[in-house]
Amino acid sequence: MKKIGIADTSFARYDMGKSAIDELKSNSTGFKIIRYTVPGIKDLPVACKKLFDEQSCDIVIALGMPGGKPIDKQCAHEASTGLIQTQLMTNKHIIEVFVHEDEAKDEKELAWLADQRSREHAINCLDLLFNPDKLQKNAGKGLRQGYEDAGPIKG
Amino acid sequence: MKKIGIADTSFARYDMGKSAIDELKSNSTGFKIIRYTVPGIKDLPVACKKLFDEQSCDIVIALGMPGGKPIDKQCAHEASTGLIQTQLMTNKHIIEVFVHEDEAKDEKELAWLADQRSREHAINCLDLLFNPDKLQKNAGKGLRQGYEDAGPIKG
Amino acid sequence: MKKIGIADTSFARYDMGKSAIDELKSNSTGFKIIRYTVPGIKDLPVACKKLFDEQSCDIVIALGMPGGKPIDKQCAHEASTGLIQTQLMTNKHIIEVFVHEDEAKDEKELAWLADQRSREHAINCLDLLFNPDKLQKNAGKGLRQGYEDAGPIKG
């Protein structure tokens, strides 16, 4: 049975891990979920590494909500760099789901965005694991997670 | 027989992978193409790593279309850094073909650019694989992919 | 018995290591503390690496106070990147506790912040080591270390 890791944070202001888990369970079966919560996004790379190496996960969804200040942007950059490094060390995918606090106009929209993006990326996770042909069919389609799709451009 | 990997995204708004594959097939034979589509450009480094390690590719063309916002530029930077790291871990070339959404004046030009750059880099891929002497002959010639060549400067 | 490493600096203007150690000892037992002080934050990554490899630490708290100038921000970025790399090389957590000199309005608040953040992260360290369920219960709760919690947002 496949194992899906969920790495999330107590820093985030919305329980994105819960949304992702709910979406995973609503759409598929035949996998086990292992959740690991850490303080902040810079703790996510090693959390994912441990989920792969110590818990034998096949893929991990890493969820976080960077704040809106310059230092938060830098933390997100450092975390993302570490997540890519982790993937290269393990040959496994990590679906990064970051919602920046300044992406939404108010708290209500921010909560909606955090839920929606987590759910749509949960589907990407399932597709990478069980359904890679669906992703290939969508190549170049301008898909987005959270807000509406940009769509393909016409030549 | 050589294996050429095509790593592309569903985030891109143009099917750059298709352009690259079409150009490869129009110009050469004696290779097999393996395509792997992932959600976004930050998923490309591990996609390429898997194409090398699990599919025995000899070279990979990685195609993506970063958006025009600062966060998109940062994602492109993180992806590029990961693509270079992947190459150093495998001793294989990855031809990065990124088209930034703000490089063109409108959607029509953007589609043209995405197609054209993918095709010209497909030729670079074939040259690296089968025809390194042609690249050496072009050293210092100011070649560009997509828009017209800058050309050599005169002393 | 678990070993907790404390890596700190002589550059910092507050003895954050002392605060962290005091908090650790006030809240738990059954662990040994190994302290290693280096000149500046860029010396912290290898200090942590040595605490893991040569002192068999199970986790490290890395404490530092970057100055307020652009060059200091860059040093902090380089140090953070190294700390993440160290974690990926060792599969162990490093709790980074950085207090930037321009985060507080005066020296008194800065001292309070340095003490408070060190203490709250010491608790995170204990939770990661002995009490991961508590962290999971706090997923998405908008917790902060130092200043007051941002709290969860409502949808």
Add this chain to the structure above:
Amino acid sequence: MKKIGIADTSFARYDMGKSAIDELKSNSTGFKIIRYTVPGIKDLPVACKKLFDEQSCDIVIALGMPGGKPIDKQCAHEASTGLIQTQLMTNKHIIEVFVHEDEAKDEKELAWLADQRSREHAINCLDLLFNPDKLQKNAGKGLRQGYEDAGPIKG
């Protein structure tokens, strides 16, 4: 016999590799040159890695001409980071010779600069390989490659 690698690009607008090779041959003997031309500067790190691992080079000169736009600066940063990583993986020197298009006031000066910097770094390459004492004698002398030396400061 020592092997010197020359890694250069078809993106560059001046044949810097030719200048470097000419200078190497004019100043020394007892080495073999292996040239490898790739499309752009981001292809240089793996080109150098292959020159070390597959061609047994003892040192490599990596030459490139980043454009003047912000994206070009970022590419140069990514390439440089990769070149440093390559050196650490191989314990061999790479002499990076980058000429930025906005360093010169016109094309004529740019061509002169590209030629001159390539030649002066070719000498550095020979010194690292055959004559390290000369470099040590020049420690702190404010040497530059291309434009005139800054020279030592007086206390």
Add this chain to the structure above:
Amino acid sequence: MKKIGIADTSFARYDMGKSAIDELKSNSTGFKIIRYTVPGIKDLPVACKKLFDEQSCDIVIALGMPGGKPIDKQCAHEASTGLIQTQLMTNKHIIEVFVHEDEAKDEKELAWLADQRSREHAINCLDLLFNPDKLQKNAGKGLRQGYEDAGPIKG
């Protein structure tokens, strides 16, 4: 007997390596110094790596003087990142001593700063090697190298 590496550059406009060596010898005995001069700061990471791997150094002092332009700042960032990576690969300390050309108001002060910072970091090097307890005693004391200490803040 311990071996201390000195890695410096011909780009620097002051012989910082000489200052560091003089200070080391004035303050301690029982170690051997191995000096390695390279062209610029981006050559320092592999120089340090070679001092550890090929010369069996126990610690290295890496000295350089980045210029005042944006490109120089970027070079310093790349060099620093490489120096941290080197330390993580070897589990040995590198004391980075960089003096930025725009840190001083004139050449005379710059020369003084380069000399003074090199000397104070030479003492840090000796303390890391022979006297770690002294560093721990100074934790949180706001020490600086070159200009005067910032000192501890009061709560």
